[in-house]
Amino acid sequence: FQKGEVSQPAAGLRFTITAGPTQEPLDPVRYLSNHSSGKMGYALAAAAAELGAEVQLISGPVNLAIPAGVNGTQVTTAKQMLEACESRRSTTDIFIACAAVADYRAATPADQKIKKQANQDELVLKLVKNPDILANMAKATTDKNNPRPFCVGFAAETQQVEDYAQDKLLRKNLDAIVANDVSDNSIGFGSDENRVILFTQHKQTIQREALPQGSKLALGRQLIEKLLAFYKEQKT
Ligand code: CTP
Ligand code: CA
Numbered sequence: 001f002q003k004g005e006v007s008q009p010a011a012g013l014r015f016t017i018t019a020g021p022t023q024e025p026l027d028p029v030r031y032l033s034n035h036s037s038g039k040m041g042y043a044l045a046a047a048a049a050e051l052g053a054e055v056q057l058i059s060g061p062v063n064l065a066i067p068a069g070v071n072g073t074q075v076t077t078a079k080q081m082l083e084a085c086e087s088r089r090s091t092t093d094i095f096i097a098c099a100a101v102a103d104y105r106a107a108t109p110a111d112q113k114i115k116k117q118a119n120q121d122e123l124v125l126k127l128v129k130n131p132d133i134l135a136n137m138a139k140a141t142t143d144k145n146n147p148r149p150f151c152v153g154f155a156a157e158t159q160q161v162e163d164y165a166q167d168k169l170l171r172k173n174l175d176a177i178v179a180n181d182v183s184d185n186s187i188g189f190g191s192d193e194n195r196v197i198l199f200t201q202h203k204q205t206i207q208r209e210a211l212p213q214g215s216k217l218a219l220g221r222q223l224i225e226k227l228l229a230f231y232k233e234q235k236t
Contacts, residue, residue: 030114
């Protein structure tokens with residue numbers, strides 16, 4: 001449906017959504033990354049825009065078009081994604097971290113292509129931890145000029161999915177987290193379908209809701225509607 005044709009429950013709300021992988025350079029021709037396709041984040045951005053929100057999508061490298069009505073910013077590394085998100089912190093009502101951010105980057109990316117050494121059968125790479133974009137956005141602040149947005153995370157897990165997701169929800173001080181079992185190849189990374197569990201938190205009390213398996217587009221709409229309802233409940 002088009003803007004204006006239906007009610008616009010997200011009108012006046014500003015969303016910032018991260019999507020896709022990050023790429024961390026090892027040298028000018030190589031990088032560390034992961035299999036995130038960006039589909040879930042792009043579907044969330046499209047759904048929020050359809051409901052009338054002002055949406056900024058901050059995306060790592062993916063093969064997807066920016067959805068209609070969405071503003072896109074392309075980034076490559078976790079550091080660039082962090083800068084793009086932080087510059088929007090004070091003007092974001094709802095922040096959704098859907099990106100699969102590389103947890104580590106090369107300590108010192110090489111200026112020139114790393115050459116294969118004839119006498120070396122092993123290569124040891126030194127990696128350092130990337131900043132946690134979501135935890136930074138969700139940090140409590142008393143600064144009125146830089147208020148904390150309502151923060152939503154994704155937890156991609158291959159085991160103990162629900163426990164790890166709830167742990168992240170509390171540890172990163174989030175309002176909600178979407179738990180995603182990426183060990184099942186028919187859903188999750190790369191797939192057009194997904195099956196998720198939504199956990200919301202208010203004052204350390206967690207509520208759980210399992211959503212039926214569906215296309216990432218359909219799930220994106222459902223998630224935005226549920227998150228919007230929870231956001232509005234918090235505000236009143
Ligand atoms: N995230 C982030 N910045 C990072 C790492 C993660 O913003 N440097 C966000 C992701 O976008 C996601 C959430 O944090 O919304 C959880 O990501 P995940 O990789 O599942 O958790 P981690 O905290 O990185 O822990 P681990 O990978 O060890 O499970
Ligand atoms: Ca991670």
